[in-house]
Amino acid sequence: MMYQQLSLVGSLKDAEIKITLHTLAALSGMKPTRIFNHHLVWIPTYPFNPVLAAGEVNQIEQYRITCDTSLVDPASEDEYLPPAGFKENKDFLQTMPWKMIISEVPEAGKRQVTSQSILESAIVEGSPFEFMEKMGYKFSHEYWSKGSEFVFGNIVVRIFRICVKDQITAPTTEDQNLADTTEGSGTADNAMVIDDDSFGDKITAETALASQKAAYQPLKLLDKSGQWSIKAFLSVKQLTDLESIITGTAQLEKFQAEMAGLFELKMADRNSYDTRLRANR
Amino acid sequence: MDTAQSSVQPDLSGVPVTALESLRLRLAQLTHSLNSLQAQIQQASLPSWPALQGQLNVILTQLTSLSATVSGYAETLQRTVAYPLPNFPTNTEAGLLTTLLRKKNLPEVDDWIAEGKEIGEKTRAKQDGEFCSWAAKVVDECRQDHEWSGFLSRKDIENGLEDEGLNRNKTSPTAGPSWTNDETIIFLSRGEIPARFQKVDESIAS
Numbered sequence: 001m002m003y004q005q006l007s008l009v010g011s012l013k014d015a016e017i018k019i020t021l022h023t024l025a026a027l028s029g030m031k032p033t034r035i036f037n038h039h040l041v042w043i044p045t046y047p048f049n050p051v052l053a054a055g056e057v058n059q060i061e062q063y064r065i066t067c068d069t070s071l072v073d074p075a076s077e078d079e080y081l082p083p084a085g086f087k088e089n090k091d092f093l094q095t096m097p098w099k100m101i102i103s104e105v106p107e108a109g110k111r112q113v114t115s116q117s118i119l120e121s122a123i124v125e126g127s128p129f130e131f132m133e134k135m136g137y138k139f140s141h142e143y144w145s146k147g148s149e150f151v152f153g154n155i156v157v158r159i160f161r162i163c164v165k166d167q168i169t170a171p172t173t174e175d176q177n178l179a180d181t182t183e184g185s186g187t188a189d190n191a192m193v194i195d196d197d198s199f200g201d202k203i204t205a206e207t208a209l210a211s212q213k214a215a216y217q218p219l220k221l222l223d224k225s226g227q228w229s230i231k232a233f234l235s236v237k238q239l240t241d242l243e244s245i246i247t248g249t250a251q252l253e254k255f256q257a258e259m260a261g262l263f264e265l266k267m268a269d270r271n272s273y274d275t276r277l278r279a280n281r
Numbered sequence: 282m283d284t285a286q287s288s289v290q291p292d293l294s295g296v297p298v299t300a301l302e303s304l305r306l307r308l309a310q311l312t313h314s315l316n317s318l319q320a321q322i323q324q325a326s327l328p329s330w331p332a333l334q335g336q337l338n339v340i341l342t343q344l345t346s347l348s349a350t351v352s353g354y355a356e357t358l359q360r361t362v363a364y365p366l367p368n369f370p371t372n373t374e375a376g377l378l379t380t381l382l383r384k385k386n387l388p389e390v391d392d393w394i395a396e397g398k399e400i401g402e403k404t405r406a407k408q409d410g411e412f413c414s415w416a417a418k419v420v421d422e423c424r425q426d427h428e429w430s431g432f433l434s435r436k437d438i439e440n441g442l443e444d445e446g447l448n449r450n451k452t453s454p455t456a457g458p459s460w461t462n463d464e465t466i467i468f469l470s471r472g473e474i475p476a477r478f479q480k481v482d483e484s485i486a487s
Contacts (some may be wrong), residue, residue, distance in 0.1 A: 009462045009466070010462065011459065011461075011462055011465075039469075041472055044416035064470070066472065093422040103470070140472060143468070162465060162468065162469070170396060173377075184371070198481060222460070222465070222468065223459055223460040223465065224457045225457050225458060225459040225460075227459040227460065229462065229465055266462065268462050268463055268466050269463045271465075271469055272462075272463040272464075272467045273466060275470045275471060276470070
């Protein structure tokens with residue numbers, strides 16, 4: 001499914017998250033929906049780097065592909081599946097329902113919100129990873145996003161933090177050096193597991209069934225300051241549907257104005273969204 | 282005749298210019314505010330209540346200011362006597378002259394004052410205070426009938442449901458500088474870690 005996503009982003013200090021969640025819950029009239037997603041980023045196995053010659057098609061662009069799956073059990077809403085690293089638990093992760101996402105660089109223009117074409121497709125049959133490999137893609141890196149989601153009319157607001165694998169299990173030489181210089185206290189810093197929502201307990205205790213298949217992967221925050229990211233977005237079916245785009249933009253700008261004081265929403269730099277492989281780099 | 286009249290030089294030194302000027306200014310403001318309020322009320326669609334309330338407050342402030350000015354200059358004004366100059370066109374403007382020199386209130390103004398006094402006697406400040414404390418009590422009672430935080434209604438709580446809140450028990454440790462939005466998005470898009478964080482996180486993206 002291809003659609004156009006209009007979005008604005010912002011950030012929030014950890015100290016303000018509680019009051020913000022309560023405020024959004026009150027304003028939207030809904031309890032926050034939990035989000036805990038695992039994202040795998042894939043890159044082409046054999047990047048195509050043709051010699052550029054005049055007169056030939058030289059705009060060859062290869063995009064990274066992201067695969068997403070939710071670790072929130074849809075039945076009980078708040079029970080988590082254990083986060084499992086791709087390399088360590090490939091077989092277990094195979095069994096999850098994955099969604100494939102390709103994102104275009106947002107449009108350039110004077111619009112005050114980010115407008116980006118996104119192609120999204122669920123992988124319904126067969127092994128998702130084999131499928132990716134057959135398409136000529138290989139695993140690049142992974143991350144987890146964890147937080148809450150609210151719906152305001154057409155607008156979806158996500159407040160989340162990005163987590164990555166914690167490296168304590170397999171320290172590299174760099175980590176070793178770091179630990180040495182900080183005289184062992186580095187381990188404690190590294191072990192900053194984000195169990196703020198007490199999901200750590202749930203994983204060890206309640207999801208024993210799932211953990212038979214997958215080892216619990218300790219995660220750490222990407223942004224060590226504990227800051228939260230905010231993304232407010234809405235989707236329009238087609239880029240060419242100008243009227244809907246204008247309405248959507250207006251709705252997003254109105255929301256931005258309404259949220260002023262609670263958090264600031266801005267338009268991100270469009271180049272940040274560029275997932276293309278850069279040739280010869 | 283004309284020459285005789287224009288030769289009369291009025292002595293302006295006794296005119297209380299400051300007092301009259303400040304009164305004139307306040308009266309002008311008040312007239313303007315009252316006119317605009319009247320215009321707003323007569324509109325097809327009534328302005329919003331907060332707007333009307335604001336307008337009323339402005340008028341009340343201006344009235345207070347006017348009455349303070351009047352009482353401030355009361356002494357000067359009481360001993361000042363106005364009289365027409367010889368060159369005033371008495372024949373044609375006799376009516377205006379009586380209005381200008383009138384020292385008594387107009388009958389209708391007298392009525393207003395009497396009415397105001399009557400209302401004032403009925404209202405007792407003490408009763409007003411009693412009313413206020415009663416109102417505060419009622420508001421407080423109403424307030425206690427409702428739950429003002431959490432996600433459950435009073436009924437839910439009485440039925441034994443527990444508010445699990447937002448499930449945030451611990452706050453995570455915070456240290457170091459934060460990532461900017463763009464830096465985060467770049468990481469999500471391309472797995473690139475900004476140079477300033479790379480020293481610690483070199484091993485994240487393989």
